[in-house]
Amino acid sequence: MEAIQLAFLVILAMGMPVNGQLETGFYFFSCPDVENIVRSTVASHFNKDPSVAPGLLRLHFHDCFVQGCDGSVLISGSSSERTAFANLGLRGFEVIDDAKEQLEALCPGVVSCADILALAARDAVDLSNGPSWSVPTGRRDGRVSLASQASNLPSPLDSxxxxxxxxxxxxxxxxxxxxxxxxxxxxxxxxxxxxxxxxxxxxxxxxxxxxxxxxxxxxxxxxxxxxxxxxxxxxxxxxxxxxxxxxxxxxxxxxxxxxxxxxxxxxxxxxxxxxxxxxxxxxxxxxxxxxxxxxxxxxMGAIEVKTGYQGEIRKVCSKVN
Missing domain, CATH: 1.10.420.10 (Peroxidase, domain 2)
Incomplete structure (x- = not known):
């Protein structure tokens, strides 16, 4: 019994970020199909409308610049980040919601919205004849999303x-x-x-x-x-x-x-x-x-990330649990 418990703890530890760091293959045991599901979801939307690709890339960028890469830009609300002037043109939310719904059915409470967004941005670039790369995962979702904190986003007017x-x-x-x-x-x-x-x-x-x-x-x-x-x-x-x-x-x-x-x-x-x-x-x-x-x-995808026991794993990306 002790050997089984030890083996379980080893497997669990392999899926935990060390010292607050992200790691490639974080969901190898807990949700091994996560990248395939995100990729197929992005591809499905991209095939209908290729312009969703830059939307996903920009969505990830805007998320990381406010509160770090924690999926806070995905939260809906009267004063959430999404309502900030710099974010009014953001798009691609439906792609993340689609992937999240599928992952919740397969691996409930396991995959963060922040990680889905990071993976989707990579896949969007790849589908646009750009590069692909290994995305370190293990981000957790933030609980705070305020339009007032989006003032540091880059502007077309910036020197x-x-x-x-x-x-x-x-x-x-x-x-x-x-x-x-x-x-x-x-x-x-x-x-x-x-x-x-x-x-x-x-x-x-x-x-x-x-x-x-x-x-x-x-x-x-x-x-x-x-x-x-x-x-x-x-x-x-x-x-x-x-x-x-x-x-x-x-x-x-x-x-x-x-x-x-x-x-x-x-x-x-x-x-x-x-x-x-x-x-x-x-x-x-x-x-x-x-x-x-x-x-x-x-x-960029590692900016101020929440890992370990910080934040949460949202059940629905547009609202906190």
């Missing part, structure tokens, strides 16, 4: 100095910043977030001089001066659904859609990183970006 400061506060350096901004190689934004660059950049009716003339014309056609601000436009004009390095080439050539993205070319240090990724040889530099992005996603 490079402010961007660096916000990332540094989360243990990320400028190299991590540029690499993660490369996620804008997929996804879209609304005209309302860039129209000021096109028509009234300095309140004198001019356009942002950092935009290349040919691209300015394209943007003004897509986002008319008196048009609908909700009109969507690709963040990467050349390959909006392909996870590649064309985003960096666009920034290099003055074709960045968001001001915060284009500003990366105006700072000496971040320009060097952008140039390294943009390069000349598509295949070689595409591989380098993929490799570095994978590493930085693992680093």
């Amino acid at each position: 490079v100095a402010v961007q660096i400061q916000k990332f540094a506060a989360k243990g990320l350096d400028r190299y991590d910043l540029v690499t993660l901004v490369g996620a804008h190689t997929i996804g879209q934004t609304s005209c309302r977030f860039l129209s000021y660059r096109l028509y009234n950049f300095t309140s004198t009716g001019n356009s942002d001089p950092t935009i290349s003339p040919s691209f300015l014309s394209q943007l003004q056609t897509s986002c008319p001066k008196n048009g609908d601000g909700s009109q969507r436009i690709a963040l990467d004009k050349d390959s909006r659904t392909n996870f590649d390095v064309s985003f960096f080439r666009n920034v290099r050539d003055g074709n960045g859609v968001l001001e915060s993205d284009q500003r990366l070319w105006g700072d000496q240090e971040t320009r060097r990183i952008v140039q390294n990724y943009a390069g000349i040889i598509r295949g070689l530099l595409g591989f380098r970006f993929s490799y570095e992005f994978s590493k930085v996603m693992v680093k």
Whole structure:
């Protein structure tokens, strides 16, 4: 009997994070099909609407920057993180809810919403012809979600100095910043977030001089001066659904859609990183970006995580137990 109990404790310990750390294969014994279920769920939604991929990636990023990677952005409520202005365009919640429902039926009370989100973000990138990576798991879900705490999220209006400061506060350096901004190689934004660059950049009716003339014309056609601000436009004009390095080439050539993205070319240090990724040889530099992005996603996914007996394992991702 003692031998059986000892064996059980060893198996249990293999599924517990050591010293508050995440680990690859955390659910190997407790819910071995977790990654397959998340992957198939993301793929099912992606096949119907590929634009869900950048939504999931952004959802994970916004979660990690507030309260750490604890799934707090998934909680519904009148004053929860989801209601913050910076989060109003977030999407992909239904994918996480779908995966969670399946996992609760198979492994009740075992898999955290925070881990599902981290896995879904990886799968979204992979399905977009980007890299894949091993996702360390063992996160637990937070119980606090407040819109007031989302003020530190990066903004399209941020200078490079402010961007660096916000990332540094989360243990990320400028190299991590540029690499993660490369996620804008997929996804879209609304005209309302860039129209000021096109028509009234300095309140004198001019356009942002950092935009290349040919691209300015394209943007003004897509986002008319008196048009609908909700009109969507690709963040990467050349390959909006392909996870590649064309985003960096666009920034290099003055074709960045968001001001915060284009500003990366105006700072000496971040320009060097952008140039390294943009390069000349598509295949070689595409591989380098993929490799570095994978590493930085693992680093970001460990920001202020809750493990062990911290937090909880939510039964439903949109509300605390």
